[in-house]
């Protein structure tokens with residue numbers, strides 16, 4: 615089967631984008647893995663599928679697959695590429711589009727300056743929503759926010775992580791310097807820790823000052839990526855809840871800069887996280903699957 619694709623990237627997190635708005639696409643996990651394979655396929659961290667909106671007021675469906683072939687709940691850098699894609703393909707002229715993922719409704723805005731801002735929804739902290747099983751661990755509270763002392767096989771000392779969901783699960787640990795952080799060594803150990811029944815994305819967060827951070831993310835099912843949008847949102851939310859960051863943060867990922875805004879908890883609960891950053895088409899092509 616010949617499949618047309620568009621290769622895109624957002625801060626170096628790269629994607630194969632497939633258009634299923636006219637004809638349904640149902641690819642197997644093996645076909646998704648082939649698309650994501652950097653040697654035998656196109657190569658990407660994730661595969662994004664653009665589907666028609668299924669309800670009034672919803673412009674599109676948005677499905678996300680890691681290059682492992684597993685479908686996941688959310689992808690922030692992908693959301694920015696999604697809105698760029700639908701405009702470039704003439705699938706929508708609206709500057710604000712509403713898209714439905716498997717567990718969230720997102721509002722994506724193409725800005726007048728050409729940048730893209732996505733409303734990533736509110737973070738969730740309840741263990742069952744992450745999901746996270748504290749396994750009897752006693753957290754330390756910092757500014758009233760839990761840091762959980764995970765005991766990880768292969769790591770001598772307990773690893774203090776903040777845990778939350780951006781629709782997908784995240785564990786965030788503070789490091790002095792992302793360049794020397796043990797991302798490759800600790801990332802997979804924490805990703806597969808039994809406290810995370812659906813595994814977890816692991817963020818290594820370096821605080822520069824209250825408005826500037828650096829972040830590396832070892833992504834669930836994808837390994838370290840040059841940027842992780844939901845990971846950036848999760849890390850900034852954790853930093854704000856720990857009392858270390860202000861409401862607007864510039865985040866340096868290895869592949870580019872993201873701007874994250876979160877107003878914290880209001881009268882109606884937790885505010886949504888807003889993320890602004892780049893989204894670019896790299897090339898188009900066809901592949902035999």
Ligand SMILES: N[C@H](CCC[C@H](N)C(=O)O)C(=O)O
Pocket residue numbers: 627659660680686687688689690691692782783815833834835836839841842843844845
């Ligand atoms: N690896 C993530 C999905 C992609 C997230 C990331 N690429 C982003 O931009 O949010 C997960 O399994 O939850």
